[in-house]
Amino acid sequence: AQSVTQxxxxxxxxxxxxxxxxxxxxxxxxxxxxxxxxYPNQGLQLLLKYTSAATLVKGIxxxxxxxxxxxxxxxxxxxxxxxSDAAEYFCAVSKSNDYKLSFGAGTxxxxxx
Amino acid sequence: DSGVTQTPKHLITxxxxxxxxxxxxxxxxxxxxxxxxxxxxxxxxxxQYYNGEERAKGNILERFSAQQFPDLxxxxxxxxxxxxxxxxxxxxxxxDLGAGPGELFFGEGSRLTVL
Numbered sequence: 001a002q003s004v005t006q007x008x009x010x011x012x013x014x015x016x017x018x019x020x021x022x023x024x025x026x027x028x029x030x031x032x033x034x035x036x037x038x039y040p041n042q043g044l045q046l047l048l049k050y051t052s053a054a055t056l057v058k059g060i061x062x063x064x065x066x067x068x069x070x071x072x073x074x075x076x077x078x079x080x081x082x083x084s085d086a087a088e089y090f091c092a093v094s095k096s097n098d099y100k101l102s103f104g105a106g107t108x109x110x111x112x113x
Numbered sequence: 114d115s116g117v118t119q120t121p122k123h124l125i126t127x128x129x130x131x132x133x134x135x136x137x138x139x140x141x142x143x144x145x146x147x148x149x150x151x152x153x154x155x156x157x158x159x160x161q162y163y164n165g166e167e168r169a170k171g172n173i174l175e176r177f178s179a180q181q182f183p184d185l186x187x188x189x190x191x192x193x194x195x196x197x198x199x200x201x202x203x204x205x206x207x208x209d210l211g212a213g214p215g216e217l218f219f220g221e222g223s224r225l226t227v228l
Contacts, residue, residue, distance in 0.1 A: 043219030099209050100169050103156040
């Protein structure tokens with residue numbers, strides 16, 4: 001079964017600092033990979049997705065992620081954190097012929113002023 | 114606003130009871146997914162329907178069932194409720210046009226509390 005592992009359940013960054021959220025996947029075939037964000041009391045919203053078109057994927061709100069097959073990783077970054085980035089972030093994986101997603105445990109980001 | 118509507122937003126009930134959660138997908142989306150989010154289990158895929166037919170089943174208990182109606186809305190039925198069923202239940206919808214998994218649009222969830 002496919003799965004993703006998110007390293008670090010909580011990340012605290014200063015406003016303006018780099019945000020780095022780690023995600024590693026286990027898959028025997030090239031997967032589809034996603035990052036979703038969940039703001040307090042809201043549903044999940046897609047940040048970006050990797051579907052083998054390009055290894056560096058740009059998403060909304062200044063986030064991007066790089067697919068590294070050799071490291072089986074899909075880490076999410078944002079160069080400069082904003083207070084509005086405080087939320088929970090989920091990495092997810094899916095097979096190409098399977099529409100359901102398997103989510104990681106999530107990483108909660110807090111942004112310090 | 115994702116366009117996915119879930120009702121009720123909050124529900125408090127007692128053990129042994131039965132509840133029904135309702136989901137209206139985005140206009141034009143044929144697939145509906147149900148997920149359960151709890152502190153100990155995280156986000157767990159329960160079941161997927163596509164145009165009225167069950168397409169995939171995940172970690173859904175036998176006490177739970179779902180269906181998708183001709184107008185594409187879906188209902189998740191939870192019966193013989195236990196304390197451990199307390200969770201946030203999300204519905205998501207997508208177009209699923211056959212080009213691989215696309216974006217899931219999530220509702221705001223139904224928070225179930227079992228006392």
